[in-house]
Amino acid sequence: MIEFKKVCKSFADKHANNNIEFRCLPGTITGLLGVNGAGKSTALKILSGLIKPDAGDVHVNGISVGEQPRKAQAQLGLLLTSQGLYPHLSARENIEFYAAMQGVKNVARATSEVIETLQMQEIAERKVAGFSTGESMKVSLARALVHKPKYLVLDEPSRGLDVLAIAALRELLLDLKQQGCCILFSSHVMQEIDILCDQLVVIDDGQVCFQGNLDSFKQEHTTLEKSFIHRISNYKQQITKDRVKGASC
Numbered sequence: 001m002i003e004f005k006k007v008c009k010s011f012a013d014k015h016a017n018n019n020i021e022f023r024c025l026p027g028t029i030t031g032l033l034g035v036n037g038a039g040k041s042t043a044l045k046i047l048s049g050l051i052k053p054d055a056g057d058v059h060v061n062g063i064s065v066g067e068q069p070r071k072a073q074a075q076l077g078l079l080l081t082s083q084g085l086y087p088h089l090s091a092r093e094n095i096e097f098y099a100a101m102q103g104v105k106n107v108a109r110a111t112s113e114v115i116e117t118l119q120m121q122e123i124a125e126r127k128v129a130g131f132s133t134g135e136s137m138k139v140s141l142a143r144a145l146v147h148k149p150k151y152l153v154l155d156e157p158s159r160g161l162d163v164l165a166i167a168a169l170r171e172l173l174l175d176l177k178q179q180g181c182c183i184l185f186s187s188h189v190m191q192e193i194d195i196l197c198d199q200l201v202v203i204d205d206g207q208v209c210f211q212g213n214l215d216s217f218k219q220e221h222t223t224l225e226k227s228f229i230h231r232i233s234n235y236k237q238q239i240t241k242d243r244v245k246g247a248s249c
């Protein structure tokens with residue numbers, strides 16, 4: 001299980017994460033939704049151990065990211081917005097390097113398998129320098145998957161991918177879910193969330209404003225998009241009212 005426990009993080013006076021609490025279970029896919037600047041990437045970076053929270057913690061499979069970051073990271077497959085690929089290495093070498101760092105026993109075989117799964121054969125031997133956004137994303141995704149993690153964390157994974165690659169990614173995520181993988185991903189693509197997710201976590205202004213299944217989120221609305229727009233505008237109105245009330249007290 002991935003468990004956010006009252007996570008807080010501020011940048012100057014901006015509360016990027018304000019008491020974030022939610023759980024993701026094995027064998028499920030959780031979609032993290034929110035408008036630009038809501039706090040999604042900050043939450044995923046804290047989960048990954050890349051930045052430290054001001055307060056709170058995240059547990060991965062019962063391991064505290066704050067206390068044992070390396071041990072927690074070893075459980076995770078990560079795809080974050082800053083990709084950190086080595087431009088002078090080929091796609092294959094980038095994946096192999098990461099697999100070796102993760103302690104994969106047969107690095108060459110694991111790398112070839114993931115290259116085949118993501119249908120990356122045509123770009124595998126090319127140097128990453130000059131790769132298109134989508135090509136770089138595929139390498140990053142392969143790197144996240146090569147050690148067959150039980151926990152997969154993806155920040156906007158379909159960014160820059162073409163239609164075929166997006167369809168393949170969806171199949172892959174559903175397959176991993178069937179195998180018991182716990183998947184948490186952020187996205188702005190409502191259709192993707194609608195097709196894939198068992199659970200939805202919506203963050204606004206650094207706070208969780210909804211956690212539950214898609215049906216309870218949609219309520220009377222016909223589409224996820226309509227429901228999202230309706231709920232976010234209601235939530236923002238309420239926050240503004242609370243702030244005005246707080247200021248006048």
Ligand SMILES: Nc1ncnc2c1ncn2[C@@H]1O[C@H](COP(=O)(O)OP(=O)(O)OP(=O)(O)O)[C@@H](O)[C@H]1O
Pocket residue numbers: 011014015016034035036037038039040041042043
């Ligand atoms: N390193 C930083 N320094 C200053 N402010 C930051 C930093 N990282 C994030 N923020 C601020 O924290 C808030 C949340 O940012 P975050 O990147 O988590 O949002 P997001 O939900 O991922 O947005 P998007 O959908 O646009 O990627 C934003 O207002 C952002 O400007």
